Amino acid sequence: MKLDSDFYLGENVVEIAKYLLGCSIFTNTNGLVCSALIAETEAYAGVSDRASHAWGKRLTPRTTTMYEGGGKAYVYLCYGVHNLFNVVTGPKGIPHAVLIRGAIPLTNLKTMRNRLGLDDQKKINLNGPGKFSKAMGIVLNHNGIDLNENAIWIEKASIDSMPGPIIQTTRIGIDYAGEDAKLPYRFYIDEYWRK
DNA sequence: CTAGTGATGTAT
DNA sequence: TACATCACTAGC
Numbered sequence: 001m002k003l004d005s006d007f008y009l010g011e012n013v014v015e016i017a018k019y020l021l022g023c024s025i026f027t028n029t030n031g032l033v034c035s036a037l038i039a040e041t042e043a044y045a046g047v048s049d050r051a052s053h054a055w056g057k058r059l060t061p062r063t064t065t066m067y068e069g070g071g072k073a074y075v076y077l078c079y080g081v082h083n084l085f086n087v088v089t090g091p092k093g094i095p096h097a098v099l100i101r102g103a104i105p106l107t108n109l110k111t112m113r114n115r116l117g118l119d120d121q122k123k124i125n126l127n128g129p130g131k132f133s134k135a136m137g138i139v140l141n142h143n144g145i146d147l148n149e150n151a152i153w154i155e156k157a158s159i160d161s162m163p164g165p166i167i168q169t170t171r172i173g174i175d176y177a178g179e180d181a182k183l184p185y186r187f188y189i190d191e192y193w194r195k
Numbered sequence: 196c197t198a199g200t201g202a203t204g205t206a207t
Numbered sequence: 208t209a210c211a212t213c214a215c216t217a218g219c
Contacts, residue, residue: 042214051214062203079215080200086214099214130215140202173214196219207209 002155005148008070008089013096016089017043018187020098021166022157024106028150029137032111036126036136038154039163040102040188042171044086046095051177054095065144066095073152075133075143082130085138087147087154101172102127104192105135112136127193163189 003023010016018041026035044052046066053063053076065074069092078084090096103126105112112124112135126132133139138152145151157163171186 044214053214058204060204076214077200077202079213080202082200082215084214097214101214128215171214176213198218199216200213202213204212205210 002148002153005071008087008147009091010070011090011094013045013089013098014043014185016087016096017041017098017185018166018168020087020100020154021187021189022163024155024157025100025103025136025152026155027136027138027152029139032108032137034108034111034136035106036103036132037106038100038103039192040100040127041186042099042101043185044097044099045183045185046090049177049183050180051171051174051183052095052097054097063095066097067093068144069093070096071147073138073142073145073147075138075140077140078130083133083139083142084129085133085136085142085152099129100132101129101186102188102193103132103136163191165190 020038020041023038024035047057054066070089072088074086074088074097086097086099105124167190168184169186
C-alpha cells in the first residue's frame, strides 16, 4: 500500500526521514518496475538549514519543486553526473526534503545490474544517492512528479521488513553548511552498512 | 588521494 | 554572458 498522501505533508522532516527507513520504494521507468528497501536517508530542513538548496528562502527554477508541497519528487543533477532523488515533505510553501542516500535491492535486480553495468553475479550496492538513482532509473525528468502516481512511489514498511537499530548521525558532503553540518539529520539502518 | 562532469546560481 | 560551485563516484 502506498504511503498516504497526508504523510508527506507532515511538518517534521527529520521524523519523516527516519520513518522512511525500511519502507519500499518503487520505480516504473520505461515499463521496468524495480523496488528497493530504503536504508539510508538525510533530512534537509527548508529555509533555515544552510545545507538545503532552499536555505534563506532561495527560490530558483531548480528549487521550485521543493515549495510545491509534500509528496513530490525533487531530482537534481549533482557534480554534472548524478541524479539525486529527494522526497519533498511539509505543507505547500515549506521547502523540506528527504534525500534517499541508500537502499537494499528487492525486485528486478536484472534491470538494476544492466543500468549499473554490472555482471550477472556481482552484488548490487545501492550505498550512495547517485548509485541508488542510477539503478532505479531515476533521472532529471522525474523532477516534480507526484509520488502518489505510478512512476515513483513508496510503500509502508511491512512488519517483517522492520529494521533493527537505527543510527542517527551527521550528514555527508555538506561541509559548506557551517554549523548546520553538525546537525544529526542522517539516518541509516545499522545492520545494512556502517560508514 | 584525485579527476571528471555539466546544469545551476550568482555576479557581471 | 561568464565563471565558480557542487547533498558524488570510480579508480588509483
